[in-house]
Structure formats: structure tokens, C-alpha cells
Amino acid sequence: MASKLRAAQEDRQQRTELDSKTSETRSAVVGAFFETCFDAFSFLVEEFGFQRGFKKTDSRAGIYRVWYKSNTTGVEVWLEWREQRIYVELFRLVDGRIKQNPIVIGPKSDLNQFNLEDLLAIREPGLTLRSRAPGEPLTVRSVQLFLTQYAAALRQRGSDILRGDFTIFRQLETIVKGRVRTAGIAGICS
Amino acid sequence: MKRVKAAAKEIGATYYQGWRIDPWNEKLAMERNKAWMNRKMKEGYEIIDVGIDPTREVRSRFYEMGKDILTGYAVVPYGEYVQRPRER
Numbered sequence: 001m002a003s004k005l006r007a008a009q010e011d012r013q014q015r016t017e018l019d020s021k022t023s024e025t026r027s028a029v030v031g032a033f034f035e036t037c038f039d040a041f042s043f044l045v046e047e048f049g050f051q052r053g054f055k056k057t058d059s060r061a062g063i064y065r066v067w068y069k070s071n072t073t074g075v076e077v078w079l080e081w082r083e084q085r086i087y088v089e090l091f092r093l094v095d096g097r098i099k100q101n102p103i104v105i106g107p108k109s110d111l112n113q114f115n116l117e118d119l120l121a122i123r124e125p126g127l128t129l130r131s132r133a134p135g136e137p138l139t140v141r142s143v144q145l146f147l148t149q150y151a152a153a154l155r156q157r158g159s160d161i162l163r164g165d166f167t168i169f170r171q172l173e174t175i176v177k178g179r180v181r182t183a184g185i186a187g188i189c190s
Numbered sequence: 191m192k193r194v195k196a197a198a199k200e201i202g203a204t205y206y207q208g209w210r211i212d213p214w215n216e217k218l219a220m221e222r223n224k225a226w227m228n229r230k231m232k233e234g235y236e237i238i239d240v241g242i243d244p245t246r247e248v249r250s251r252f253y254e255m256g257k258d259i260l261t262g263y264a265v266v267p268y269g270e271y272v273q274r275p276r277e278r
Contacts, residue, residue: 023213061195061207080191082208082219083250103197104269105244115245137214179244 023137026081030057030064032140033079033086033147037066040151044068044075047155048162067098072164074098075154077147084138086146088116088154092166105180114172116154122171123157191250197240197268206252216251223252227259240268 034055044050050068057064062081067074074091076098091098092112101113120127154162161168198205206226208219230237237260242249 023215026212026214029214058195061191063192063195078192081214082252083191084214084216087246089245100192100196101245103193103200103240113245115247117247118245121247137216176244179242179247183242183244 024139026062028140029138029143030079030081032143033064034066036144036147037077040147041066041068041075041077041154043151043155044070044162048159050075050162069093069098070162070164071096073162075162077150079138079143084136086138086143086150088150090114090116090119090154090158090161092169105176107177107180109177111169111173111176114169114176116150116158118172118175119158119161119168120153121175122168124153127153193240193243197238201238201268201271203238220252220255223255224259227256231260231263237263237265238268238271239265 037055038053041053045052045068048070050070050073053066053068055064055066064079064081065076067076069075072093074093076089076091077086078089079086090113093099094112099112101111102109105111194205197203206223208223211219211222227237239260242253
């Protein structure tokens with residue numbers, strides 16, 4: 001057991017060293033993010049009547065976002081530099097606006113925002129989008145790959161939401177609130 | 191991260207950003223984050239825990255690391271902090 005742990009630690013150490021040698025600059029990765037995002041998610045405008053996408057940058061926090069909105073639905077695509085993570089969120093608009101979930105989610109919280117990965121876990125459980133090992137840095141290539149995959153998956157598996165049918169949100173809410181309960185038991189959730 | 195940013199903005203707190211690490215080096219980011227947290231603890235800062243982001247399946251590695259460092263330190267859950275009566 002201990003030797004397995006040591007081997008895993010050594011492997012991780014080697015990977016981290018390799019990462020620092022192969023990492024690409026933030027401007028290259030973020031540039032690829034915006035460019036690919038507008039291209040891959042253009043179907044929202046062309047097929048689903050969304051307004052054109054808008055980009056938002058918070059360089060100090062390392063948070064980058066492109067957001068789209070229709071009359072009923074919001075889609076936000078995020079890149080977080082510190083987490084080296086890209087993700088897509090789906091919104092049921094509230095009074096025509098994108099409203100983030102409350103910071104603390106409880107059993108009675110109104111949720112209007114869900115992660116695309118949870119939707120895909122229900123509708124296409126076999127699909128694995130995380131082709132990157134945890135902690136591996138984003139590259140121009142991986143950003144292009146993730147965004148293209150996410151866009152294709154949303155187009156194929158989320159058309160009801162994109163057209164304003166949020167029936168599936170009930171199931172997604174059960175998943176999210178289930179995580180809150182589990183975390184509560186472990187004593188880490190506020 | 192965006193929840194941390196939103197929560198920090200809401201209550202006027204600071205948080206470790208890690209934006210200067212370019213190109214990305216996770217080992218370095220973790221070390222700097224640890225050092226930042228240790229410094230804040232030594233200085234006696236009150237530390238607020240925003241908890242997990244339940245809309246994501248995979249937990250943040252930084253959050254997990256933070257939990258380990260803070261073992262034994264009095265951390266205030268965000269929900270509790272915002273319910274405190276405010277000085278006027």
C-alpha cells in the first residue's frame with residue numbers, strides 16, 4: 001500500500017515537472033479559448049436564436065467567460081486559470097436575466113444554473129469529456145478539443161433546454177442538492 | 191473560483207488568486223497558495239469557508255489542500271458569517 005502510494009507520488013512529481021516544461025502561456029491559452037468558443041458555440045445564434053456571444057475577462061482573478069442569451073436560456077462558457085478548468089453552465093433566465101445560484105445552497109434554494117457535465121451524466125453517461133489528468137495544464141490544443149466537444153454535446157443533448165424546456169432541471173437539482181447533503185455529512189459544507 | 195470571488199466581494203474578503211503563475215505550474219501554485227494561507231493564519235485572520243461548489247462533480251484541488259492546512263484552525267462557514275449582525 002505504502003509503495004503504491006510512493007509510486008503514485010513519484011509519478012505525480014514527474015508529471016508536475018513535465019507540466020512546467022510543457023505549459024503554454026496564459027495569453028496563448030486564453031486566446032484559443034475565446035477564438036474557439038465563438039466558433040464552436042456559434043450554433044446557438046444560428047440554430048437557436050441566441051444573441052451573439054459576449055466575452056468578459058477578469059485577468060486578476062484569472063477568470064474568462066463567454067456568455068450567450070436567448071429569451072429563455074443562458075449559456076456561459078468559463079475558463080478558470082487557477083483551476084486550469086473549462087466548463088459550461090446552463091441557465092433558466094429569471095426576469096430575462098442570467099442569475100447565478102446562491103453561494104450557499106440549501107434544501108429550499110431556488111436553482112436556475114446547472115453544469116453541462118451533470119446534464120451529460122444523465123443523458124450520455126458513457127461520454128467522457130475529461131481527457132486531461134487532474135492538475136494537467138491547459139494547452140491551446142486541449143482548449144480547442146474541450147470546447148469543440150462541449151459544444152457538440154450541448155447541441156446534441158441539450159436542445160430542449162436551449163429551446164426553453166427546463167423539465168430536466170428537476171433531475172439536475174436533485175443531483176446538486178444531493179451533493180450538498182453528502183458534503184454536509186462530511187462537515188465541510190457551510 | 192467564481193464562487194470564491196463572488197463571496198469575497200460580498201463580504202469584502204481577500205482570496206488567493208494565483209493569476210501571476212504563467213505559464214501554469216500547479217506545484218508552484220499549490221506552494222504559493224499554502225504559503226499565503228499560512229501567512230494569513232499566523233497573522234490571525236479570520237478564515238471563511240465557502241464550502242464546496244455542489245454544481246460540479248469534481249472537487250477543486252485547491253479547496254482540498256486548503257482543508258488540510260486549516261485542520262485545527264477555527265474556520266467560519268460562509269453561511270454563518272453572513273448571518274452575523276453587522277456593525278453600523
